[in-house]
Amino acid sequence: MSKIVWLASYPKSGNTWVRIFLNNYLQNGDTPADINNLEDSMHAGTRELFDRLTGVESSDLTAVEIDRARPWMYRRWAEDSPETLFVKVHDAYRCTDAGQPIFPKEATQTAVYLIRNPLDIAASMANHLTVPLNQAIAHMADEQYGLASSGHKLHRQLPQWMGSWHAHVQSWTSQTELPVHLVRYEDLRHAPLATFATLLRAVGLPVEPERLAKAVAFSSFDQVKQQETAVGFKERLPDTPTFFRHGQAGRWQTELTPAQIDTICYHHRAAMQAFGYLDENGRPVINQVTV
Numbered sequence: 001m002s003k004i005v006w007l008a009s010y011p012k013s014g015n016t017w018v019r020i021f022l023n024n025y026l027q028n029g030d031t032p033a034d035i036n037n038l039e040d041s042m043h044a045g046t047r048e049l050f051d052r053l054t055g056v057e058s059s060d061l062t063a064v065e066i067d068r069a070r071p072w073m074y075r076r077w078a079e080d081s082p083e084t085l086f087v088k089v090h091d092a093y094r095c096t097d098a099g100q101p102i103f104p105k106e107a108t109q110t111a112v113y114l115i116r117n118p119l120d121i122a123a124s125m126a127n128h129l130t131v132p133l134n135q136a137i138a139h140m141a142d143e144q145y146g147l148a149s150s151g152h153k154l155h156r157q158l159p160q161w162m163g164s165w166h167a168h169v170q171s172w173t174s175q176t177e178l179p180v181h182l183v184r185y186e187d188l189r190h191a192p193l194a195t196f197a198t199l200l201r202a203v204g205l206p207v208e209p210e211r212l213a214k215a216v217a218f219s220s221f222d223q224v225k226q227q228e229t230a231v232g233f234k235e236r237l238p239d240t241p242t243f244f245r246h247g248q249a250g251r252w253q254t255e256l257t258p259a260q261i262d263t264i265c266y267h268h269r270a271a272m273q274a275f276g277y278l279d280e281n282g283r284p285v286i287n288q289v290t291v
Contacts, residue, residue, distance in 0.1 A: 002081040003109035004074060005203045006044070006178070008089040010140075010168045011147070012124040013116035014185040015088055017219065021196060022086055025205070025215035032218035044074070044089045044103075045148065045157040053077055063149070063159040067096045070158075071104045078107040084204070090147055091160045092171040093178075105177050110203060113172045116185035117277045118165045118268050119252035119261060119284060137260060140165045141267040166271035184275075186249045192216045250286065 009015040023033045042049065050058045050066065053073045058066055078085065095101050103111075118140060126136035139145050143163050148155035162168050172180060181202035187195040196216055197207045217223070252261065265278060272278040279285055 002078050002083055002085060004078050004085045004087050004103075004107050005109050006087055006089050006103060006111040007114070008091075008093070008111050008172050009114035010116075010121065010162065010165050011090055012121050012128055013114045014183075014188055015090075015114055017188065017221075018112070018114060018183070018199070019086065019088060021215055021219040024218040025196075025200070025211060028211055028214075032223050042085065042087050043157065044070075044087050044091065045160045047156055047158050049073075049077075050158055053080075058158060064097055066158055067102060068098065068100075070102050071096070071100050075104055075107045084109060086203070090162060092163050092168045093175045094161065094171060101177055103178065108178050110179045110181060111172065112181050112183055112199060112203065113169075114183050114185060115169060115275055117249065117252065118264050118272065119256060119277070120185075120249060121165065122260070122264060123251065123255040133256070133260065137263055140264070143167060164267065166268040169271045169275070189249045252284075253286075 007015055007018055020033070027033050047058050050056075050069070050073055053076050054069050056069070061069075089103070091102060093101075093103065122137050122140065123133060125140065126133045129136060129139075131139075141164050144161075145163060146159055146161040148157040149159045149161070163171070173182065181199065183195065183199055193212060193216055197212055200207050200212070256264075261284065265272060265282060265284065269278060269282060273280070273282070277285055
């Protein structure tokens, strides 16, 4: 039985960037890996995967019934795989209505939790969802917020409950069932070689310096942005102008109004302080690099 490495995050926190890096590192090619063929990392909420592994049409099930089947599905997936699976997750860490963890311990190698300053997530999420900035900020504070949860159409992904940004962070970082390796988006930006090297060790992959440097270069923002501009990116939502927007840390200082900054800090203060995004007086920290 192989194991799953969960690549967990709230949306727009660097999950796709990490998947592109891993794809480049594992393939170890002479040219950048195709961002539209992330074959070495999959999505835990893919509806087609659920239907294929369970043999049941998810469109015939309620969200509660789908959740009940997901732990079995992931165990089956791990059992059928000849090698480690790297799986993207936007769900909060949670249990079924019967108290069974959605992400089973016996199928898990480790979880990588990617965290990013919510002040920077806000504008990126507004762009991704094609909604006003204040609406994105409201979504981030909504304890019932989820993806693909609208009943108006059949989504390509399964319903994924996330809750608020702070609840999502707490769900993964405070649970004790699965080992968690925390990765800060800001560290990936400012110290990619050191941060990705530590990530590789955490997921059980050897660190080869030349291979690492090449994978970091091939997954740089300029490189993936160039690919998206040339051929598009299939994970971009239909109405979203561009998936890879700026890829920076600290743009909130020019993108948010003082009132918007105050709103985000008010809703997420405890988690932001715990992870170094606010100081002890509740003021935003400008330099959040830890490596």
